[in-house]
Each structure stands twice: as structure tokens, then as C-alpha cells.
Amino acid sequence: IEYTADVVVIGGGGAGLSAAVTAHENGANVIVLEKMPRLGGNTILSGGAFNAVNPERQERQGIEDSTEKHYTQTYEGGDEAGNPELVRTFVEGAPTALQWLESLGMEFNDDVFTVLGGMWPRANKPSTPLGTGFIDTYVNYIEANDGIEVLLDTEAVELIMDGDRVVGVNAKSFDDTVIVNANNGVIVATGGFGANPEMREEYNEVWADLLSLKTTNHPGATGDGIVMGIDVNASLVGMEHIQLLPMGDPISGSLSGNIEQGVENRIFVNKAGNRFVDEGARRDVMTQALIEQEDAFMWVIVDSHSYPTEDTKNNFNESIAELMEQDRAYKGDTLEALAEQIGVNSDNLIKAVEAFNDSVEAGNADAFGRTLFDEKLDSPPYYAGARVPTVHHTMGGLEINTKGQVVDTNGNVIPGLYAAGEVTGGIHGTNRLGGNALAEITVFGRIAGESAANAQ
Ligand code: ADP
Incomplete structure (x- = not known):
């Protein structure tokens, strides 16, 4: 044709x-x-x-x-x-x-x-x-x-x-x-x-391991245009710069299931219940910090400022009720109850939230250098959702x-x-x-x- x-x-x-x-x-x-x-x-x-x-x-x-x-x-x-x-x-x-x-x-x-x-x-x-x-x-x-x-x-x-x-x-x-x-x-x-692991590996110079990571990308993101360009002598720039997000679904790698509603109103904690990074930082900085945590795994913690009702939806059109039903989000009426749900040390989680709330009140950069704040995390119920590193953008x-x-x-x-x-x-x-x-x-x-x- x-x-x-x-x-x-x-x-x-x-x-x-x-x-x-x-x-x-x-x-x-x-x-x-x-x-x-x-x-x-x-x-x-x-x-x-x-x-x-x-x-x-x-x-x-x-x-x-x-x-x-x-x-x-x-x-x-x-x-x-x-x-x-x-x-x-x-x-x-x-x-x-x-x-x-x-x-x-x-x-x-x-x-x-x-x-x-x-x-x-x-x-x-x-x-x-x-x-x-x-x-x-x-x-x-x-x-x-x-x-x-x-x-x-x-x-x-x-x-x-x-x-x-x-x-x-x-x-x-x-x-x-x-x-x-x-x-x-x-x-x-x-x-x-992003969906072409071999090509990622060929050009990657920045990350320790990209082959085993999942991706947020659709399966057609295989770099075809770059290959066609190379054939006609096109110049390539910045190929080694591959963006990871700390926001992948642990099972699929996709963005879906992410419970954050915006940067200001959530923190990240590791498996011990401790914060580890400025959650308003650059994507590469946050992801590198996440890779250094146990099992490269974290929980996003929000409160009812983000989900006034259980029908409230995230940025991916999923309600928090739906995510809880799928075991992709957990709820606690107190931080202690939430810590129990997700298996992190509750003293650590409570301390992390208290320190965060103090910074919100002070409005100054906190111990991690975070400056983007809005509400305190003080309005139950509290919610947690698991996230891992994922390949996002080239x-x-x-x-x-x-x-x-x-x-x-x-x-x-x-x-x-x-x-x-x-x-x-x-x-x-x-x-x-x-x-x-x-x-x-x-x-x-x-x-x-x-x-x-x-x-x-
Ligand atoms: P952008 O954000 O740059 O528009 P997208 O990923 O949204 O990138 O869209 C790129 C589109 O190009 C996808 O729908 C993908 O399936 C399509 N595509 C990729 N390779 C080819 C190809 N060889 N022939 C036709 N379409 C292609």
C-alpha cells in the first residue's frame, strides 16, 4: 500500500x-x-x-x-x-x-x-x-x-x-x-x-543497574525513532541520561497506585519508618536515596488532607478505597495503627511525622533540606502506599x-x-x-x- x-x-x-x-x-x-x-x-x-x-x-x-x-x-x-x-x-x-x-x-x-x-x-x-x-x-x-x-x-x-x-x-x-x-x-x-532494557543498558552511564528495573512506560517506548535517526546520520545528545522515579508500583513498575496528591503534603519513609530524603528534591536525587534504602523500598505517607473521603481519587483516577481493597494502600486511624498495618517501627514513624510537622510550622528548610510544605500531617486517618524505583523518561x-x-x-x-x-x-x-x-x-x-x- x-x-x-x-x-x-x-x-x-x-x-x-x-x-x-x-x-x-x-x-x-x-x-x-x-x-x-x-x-x-x-x-x-x-x-x-x-x-x-x-x-x-x-x-x-x-x-x-x-x-x-x-x-x-x-x-x-x-x-x-x-x-x-x-x-x-x-x-x-x-x-x-x-x-x-x-x-x-x-x-x-x-x-x-x-x-x-x-x-x-x-x-x-x-x-x-x-x-x-x-x-x-x-x-x-x-x-x-x-x-x-x-x-x-x-x-x-x-x-x-x-x-x-x-x-x-x-x-x-x-x-x-x-x-x-x-x-x-x-x-x-x-x-x-524506557521500555527497551537493552537500549537502556547500552547508553546508561549513570545508574548502577537498569536491566532489572521495571518501567512506567507503555510497551511501545522502544526508541525506534532514534534507531531510524542513526541510519540517516542524525546527531544524538544526552543518551546516557535516563530518568528514574522513586514512584513505581512494586509489582508493575507503573505510576498507577501512587497515593501522593502533590509534593507538599506527603513524606516518604523506609522500611524502618524513617525519612531519608528531601521529598521536594530532584527526581534523580530522590531515586538515588531510595536505592540506598533497605530493599530499595519506601512508603508514601499522607493524611486526610490528601483524602478527605475514601472516594477521593489520586492522580491516576483511583480512589483510596479502591487502592485499599487491592492492598495497594493501607489506612490507620492513628500513626501507630498505620505503622502496625505496614510493619514499620511505630516510634520511628511517629518521630518522623512529628519532626516533619515541626518543620511545617517553622517553615524553614528541614534536616533533609526540604522547603516545600503546606499542611501538617496531623489529620487522621493516615494512609500509606508502597513505592519502588522505576524507569520513567529518557x-x-x-x-x-x-x-x-x-x-x-x-x-x-x-x-x-x-x-x-x-x-x-x-x-x-x-x-x-x-x-x-x-x-x-x-x-x-x-x-x-x-x-x-x-x-x-
Ligand atoms: P511523546 O510524549 O514524545 O509524544 P509518547 O510515548 O506519548 O511520546 O508517544 C510516542 C508514540 O509513538 C507511541 O504511541 C508509540 O507507540 C509510537 N511509536 C513508537 N515507535 C513507532 C514506530 N516505529 N512507528 C509508529 N509509531 C511508533
């Missing part, structure tokens, strides 16, 4: 679909190739947090913020290893990308919050669960407009070249060969390689410029080739802030879509 479109997008997650919609808004007809039987990728599994400076929401909550602060936190939070120009493009584009999503009908809650490892309350939270709001918004647009065709179960295998120019994609759908010609350009938006990937064009190993743009989303590298440096991914993939998806649509 052979198809032709102005713009061909490989990957139907948040980056690919924002690129497809934007290319269409710029007058292109578009074909999206998605290897899985459904759209959404890792985007739809995420907690949905979208970091963007939003004065309207933040001022109402008394939160001071600026794109400069977002820039500094992102750049320094990645140890200054990101490309400053790309970081700048990202933070400046995030508020506009948010407005664009809202103009397409996507709804967000009135309040922003701090997501784990996000360092600051600037995460806009979709009104619908997980990342469904993003994907539903794009699907609604695609259904309401002619000119974007989605081919599911269609896996891109290689880029088609004409001289030094990318002119299409060879793909396969079950036993069929699919050739897709691109008049203007191809956008690679295949996501990361910061490295294809090198792009601020127009979303892919750059080759000689520093030249590869004509006809664009990329956006987790498949790219060079933005988050060594460590991506929580809540930055969905915003970044949308910003650069839009840029790639616009560039490809307007290419000659």
Missing part, C-alpha cells in the same frame, strides 16, 4: 498529535503512523501535569512565578546540560501551548500544583484523568476536520531518502508493506526508549534546533526531517523536572508541525 501526504508524523502520542494538528492548521494534509493498536503512547499514561507559567491561576494562589524562574529551574535542574536556546524556546512557548490546548477545548483545573520533582507549583492539571485530555482533544480535532489520516497498527521501519533529503517512510502493518511519501517532511515523534535523543529540524553529526540540518517529544534530546539535560514533559512535547510538537507544513 502506498500513501502520500504533505506531512507524515511517526508516532501518535502527545508530541506527534500536537504536530499533526498544528501542521493541519497550517494548511498541510497529514498522515500519522502509530504502531500500537491505539493512540496515546506514554502521554496518555502520564499524570497529566503541564508546567507553564500561568499568572491567572498562580496569582490567585499567591504563587510567584515567571518564565525566567521556569527557565532557571529547568536549566539548573538538568545540571546546565540542556541547550539553553531550546530551554528558552520551551519555557517561553509553554504558556502559549497551554492556551492553544484550551482553545481546542481541553479543560484544566483552576489550581496549579507541584508535581514530584517539579520543584515549583506551576503544574496545570487537566480536568480529565491522566493524559486522556490531551489525546481526546487531538482526536476530537481530527474527527471534526478532514485532512488528518491516522494509520494504527502501522510501524515505521525506516526513513526514505532522496539524496540527502528525507522524503517518506517505509512502514509495515501486520504482513503488509506500507510506503508513505511526504511532500514536505517527516516528523519523528516516537517517544523514548532525556536523550535526536538533536534538534529551535525550528524542530533534526541535525546531523556534522551539525547540518537534515532536509525534510523534523522531530519532537521524548525522542529528542538536549532540552532537559541530566534530569527532567516533573511536569515539564507534557509541556515540552506540546511546544516542540507545534513547532515541528508548523515548520514541516511550511517547508518547501
